[in-house]
Amino acid sequence: MRLLPIFVLIPLLAFSCGKINPPGPKLFKSSKLPVDKIQLPEGFEIEVYAEGVKNARSMDLSPDGTLFVGTRGEGKVYALKDTNGDGRPNQQYVLAAGLKMPNGVAFRDGDLYVAEVSRILRFPDIESRLDNPGEPEVVYDGYPTETHHGWKYIAFGPDGKLYVPVGAPCNICKSEKPVFASITRLNPDGTGMEVVQEGIRNTVGFTWHPETGELWFTDNGRDWMGDDQPYCELNRAPEDGLHFGYPYCHQGDLPDPEFGDTAPCSDFTPPAAKLGPHVAPLGLEFYTSKQFPEPYQGQIFVAEHGSWNRSEKIGYRVMMATLDGNEVVSYKPFAEGWLDKGEVWGRPVDIELLPDGSMLVSDDFADAIYRIYYNPKS
Template identity: 65%
Template sequence: MRPFRFRWLLPQLLFLATAASCSAARLLPAGITLPPGFSIAVYAGKVPGARSMALGAGGTLFVGTRDAGKVYAVVDRNGDHVADEVITIASGLQMPNGVAFRNGSLYVAEVSRVLRYDNIEARLKNPPRPVTVNASFPDKTHHGWKFIRFGPDGKLYVPVGAPCNVCEEKDPRFATIMRMDPDGSHLEIFARGVRNTVGFDWHPRTGELWFTDNGRDWMGDDLPPDELNRAPRAGLHFGFPFWHGRDIPDPTYGKKRPRSDFVPPEMELGPHVAALGMRFYTGTMFPGGYRNQIFIAEHGSWNRSVRIGYRITLVRLKGDRAVSYETFAEGWLRDGTVRGRPVDLQVMPDGSMLVSDDKAGAIYRISYRK
């Protein structure tokens, strides 16, 4: 009976495996174009609202969401670069977009507080009650979702977006990047004049902070640009709400202060592309020309008459300064139809790069082979 049963089950198993493979393939829009030698595949499906990503010490990929209110753990147990399981480790949170990992603990940023889940990789299916690290952030939800990361100084960096399209808020915490110790103490403002950053990273050689910033709306289709900025030290002001891009005064606030008061962007990006996650590429899989260069996930415009973004772009550096801006991967927008919205990037230990997509509820893996 056993051989007969096996013969009967084998076609069913093959059918199920094929169906699962086809289901995953449908998450990846056809026609994503990349430079020669690069390929893209689905790393994980069934990750609704996938936004910011952080990698645990044991290889677990943690994924935050904005509107879903959940945090996921994505597990690839057999190392075949396809997730075996997606586990919901937290739910009912307020815009838990930001996730960061340090010393065995997962940090999760809601709108007004940062939580910590200790020893999380050993308890994915039985998560501990979170510890509140700091609950003193503003509760405004407009640009209230946060991207968080630990810097080379050991501090947790937490942005506070402007609670408006464009305004001059009395509360000095708005339109800033803040930082604090891992226990939530010594919270301070690191950078000002930052309208809404949802992605930043530190240069692998200089240790300087670089970050994307979304430009204001309702100045037309082509103004202002999104920005890629560099903060070599604390205390700098990057222009919002007074000036945008390199030299565009705000119609309401531009006359209040001269452009020379502020740090101009390292690179002007596309107007309204919604530049979010960014990473310096520190892996070794991609060709050498990509090493220590900046990849940016462009979520895509929401109110431009002709849509733009919905792609991965590359900013090349020379002498630690930005010199060019080009498309690396595109196809999530085709013939005016939005088929996906890239959010964040994660360089993996093998040198591949993951891309989260909150529209498709998926995570893709970009790899290179000669």
């Protein structure tokens, strides 16, 4: 019998909203992606965890092991399941298709929340309905409809509320609507939406310190100020109601050429670290497991999506920010090689930890998810 290749099966799945379950023990097995080019510290290894997850962006793992994956341009939301216990997903479901930039996914109390540009959707009791999720509930539909920086990363905070960013509707501008260039939050039922942090051009990744509960987030710097400025940012918010400078000040000390005369940089909260010009940091995660050696535990890992308008490309890697208390004392490459001799074959987007302590990294360019793990015998 002639089997259809995976690139044929996936479009068919978008129509049926069913599951892919081809013969063989694994759905995803890569022989094409050059993961041997990825450079890692001694003792670490990388493998393709899932391939053919088109435009894989934000991820969230349920306690029962379902990996939910959002997309941007693809307009789909996926669920991946390992049903045969071999450590890799062997079933892929398309939960929804035709959505508007459904980048953000967040799982809570059995329900899956999905962020479109202007609204938040909820799929109730999703894990019992993966093959037939039905129409989602609209939890909130009051976010702006502008698509410029309109795709959203979402996550539930320690307070049980859903945090939702709203990017600036431009490269550089001052909007009269305070909801732009902010991080908002709302209750799980969609009530109580409020702006929590301001002056944030475009964050597509945030998390909370596992001990202090403080919010940490990435922010993408503005374009068209040259190859080497401004730097993108890693930010820390020890309290609500802070302003991080946009559009007046970038990287904590660089006034904007158009808006910088309005307010000095000293008026705003500086970044915890300047990450590099145009590296496009997205997802980040504190390493809270024990599989990685002690120097990696408790540190922040950041996915750099990579520059799009720099004359010499930069980013396209996973970085590690080492902390001493709340101070970032170093920021160094952890996994790199998706940018190979000036050519790009992959772009890291988000980071998620598996229960065994290994790390998942999504890639919306190679349509893949990688697993990085520590092997002391390597």
